[in-house]
Amino acid sequence: MAFCKDINARTQKYKADTPMQVTLTAYKDSTFEFIVKSPSVSWFLKKAAGIETASGRPGHNNMVSSLTLRHVYEITKLKQADPFCKHMSLETLSKSIIGTANSMGIEIVKDL
Known part of the structure; x- marks a missing residue:
C-alpha cells in the first residue's frame, strides 16, 4: 500500500x-x-511535432515534421530535471535531443 x-x-x-x-x-x-x-526524448519530440510515429527512413530527405529550437530548449529543461541528466549542460543535452530528432526524421529549424 x-x-x-x-x-x-x-x-x-x-x-x-x-x-x-x-x-x-x-x-x-x-x-x-x-x-x-520523465518520459523519453522521443516521446516528447513526437508530442511536440504532433506525430504518431517517426520516419521509417531518416536521413533520406524524408522529414515527417519540423520543430524549432524553442521546442528543443523546452524539452531540454524538462529532461534536465531527471536524476541522470542533472550533470549535463544545456548545450550537451540540447545537442543530444537534436540528434534524436534527426534520427526520427524531425527537422530542427530556427523559426517555423
Missing part, C-alpha cells in the same frame, strides 16, 4: 497517458526505493 501511495504522489504532476520510466529497488526487509524519470 505504501508503494502505491508513494508512486501516486510522485507522478501526480503528469497526465494519465504519459509513459513514465521507473527504477525500482526492493530490499529483503520489505522496504523499497524508486526513481521516477
Whole structure:
C-alpha cells in the first residue's frame, strides 16, 4: 500500500497517458526505493511535432515534421530535471535531443 501511495504522489504532476520510466529497488526487509524519470526524448519530440510515429527512413530527405529550437530548449529543461541528466549542460543535452530528432526524421529549424 505504501508503494502505491508513494508512486501516486510522485507522478501526480503528469497526465494519465504519459509513459513514465521507473527504477525500482526492493530490499529483503520489505522496504523499497524508486526513481521516477520523465518520459523519453522521443516521446516528447513526437508530442511536440504532433506525430504518431517517426520516419521509417531518416536521413533520406524524408522529414515527417519540423520543430524549432524553442521546442528543443523546452524539452531540454524538462529532461534536465531527471536524476541522470542533472550533470549535463544545456548545450550537451540540447545537442543530444537534436540528434534524436534527426534520427526520427524531425527537422530542427530556427523559426517555423
